[in-house]
Amino acid sequence: MQNRRFKKGLAVFWWLTLIFLYAPLLVVMMFSFNSINTSARWGGFSLRWYERLLHNDVVIGAIGHTLLLAVISSIIAVILGAMIGYGLYRHRARKLGLLIVLIYLPIVMPDIVFGISDMAFFVQINRLTGLLSPGLGTMVIAHVTFQIPFVALIVYSRFVGLDATLFDAAKDLYASPWQRMLHFILPTLKPALLSAFFLSFTLSVDDFVISFFTAGPESATLPIYIWGAIRRGISPEINAIATLMIASVALVAVLSLLFNRRRA
């Protein structure tokens, strides 16, 4: 009896959690299809806000920046992070305590600290050398720095889950160092690398704080645009942008999950 009641309570808890997680998103998504210019009342289904987005050059530009930033930073982060992950694995016998902490630190560091530090750092460099003026370049560097730890940990855990004698087997079966990379390490890592790429991608698209501090006048991403637009009040147009972001991030997250699961 008590057990059943407990289970019922758990179920209620579960549904409450889901509601609090997803109801706000659903509201935003719903009102993005509202035909009238308010979030207070439902005036019928319409795609007019999406249509308006298509004709808003600033929004289109922001989408472009967001995707470009996400793709470039994710590619760089996957390459560098995979190298760190491999290095961590190769030298796992040594005491790597501090190094591990250094890799975890960016994950737990508040974004605002990161963003402000990045900004201050880039400004100093810019002042001294004239390089790294705020823009897509600085944003890519900033994004790569917070994506790398995730990639490194995904790759590292993939290696740890692997039979270490596979490396010996590859050597034993006449694979030169390059062949081992090409025919053993990369194919074995492929699911982890794809998964890490998609995770980095979503992290980049989601990021507002760090982007905000490192962006230049010409490189606003969608979250920055939304933040600017929202000061003039929430418009159904913002709802439409949010809906598009939710959809794309959800898609990429699902892809990431699928690739990670299919680590044959």
Added chain:
Amino acid sequence: MAERSPTAAPGGPFSAVESTTGSEASAAREASSISLKGIRKEYPGGVVALESVDLDIRAGEFFTLLGPSGCGKTTLLRMLAGLDEPSGGSLSIGGVDVTDTPPHKRSVNTVFQSYALFPHLSVRDNIAFGLKMRGMARAEREQKVVEIAEFIKLGSLVDRRVDQLSGGQRQRIALARALICEPDVLLLDEPLSALDAGLRSQLQVELLRTQKRLGMTFVFVTHDQEEAMVMSDRIAVLSDGIIQQIGTPQEVYERPANLFVARFMGHDNLFSISAREGMTVQTPIGALETEDKNDGRVALIRPETLELTSPGAPSVEPGKRLNTLMCRVVERFYRGSNVEYRLSHQNGEQHSELIAEISNTGDRLFRVGDEVKVEIYPEDVIMLSDDEEGA
């Protein structure tokens, strides 16, 4: 490829493979000998895994490195493969010095304990991996996979995924993957230890037959002395990074070089020697006549050499002076083909236990509590040097 019958292999299709590639590469393969001189392995921190090992393995031999875990046998094997570098000494295979040759340039292949099949590849691609790395064309590779699959009777296993294979099947795929490269030497790192007993003895026979058919030099690592005796032409018994004895299974079992080897080969009737006078040694079970001229600290009497009769019975060989002692049966283990008796012996204050293994000829068995007369031939009392601490 699947239409080929997996059992049609009496002529040795794998040997046919050799003749087809032999025309391009070398002629019919000669088995290779291995020579180790002063091979040492010391890890940073001063841990010595191998202490100046000298070892000659003959061409075409089934050679076993036997010892407990941590004795250095796997380190030695990994050095033959090139996966570990010796700290000193030299190593040659087939007369060529390979001490500094990296593993991917050695014509040596290994069957690993965990089998180490690549999870991202199919069984077929796993088997062909070595050939692919050597740059063999796809068509030729596939032909060779078909041939090795027949040779090891893999049947339809090649069409499965690695994660669909059982332990025994993985072991055979790992063997195929190594053999297909036609190495000078095949190394086997406890390849059967993860399998259950029945399958294990079946694969022992298969492995042995494969080796004899190919005439290839096999170096086998195991901690199981029975497995070593069944399989090997010769055995090297290792302990603490030192080779204790090299010999045929018979030599190692019947004439262990020292107490460690005797213990490791499963001998229990070991009696410390307190004094020696001519050919008579004093032991806890009394004075024993021996024919062993070597000086030793411990006497070994193999359990199957003990002769058991009833107390009043005549000697098993009346013309000969045998060691005779009276014992009592403490336990009896009936094993079908033989019977093991645990015997207790009282020599004044000294109490000792003996183990006798008597082949079951259908005669009456002794019962627990029976008094028995134990006779031991002097030539079966073997002197062992006591070079192990705490013996």
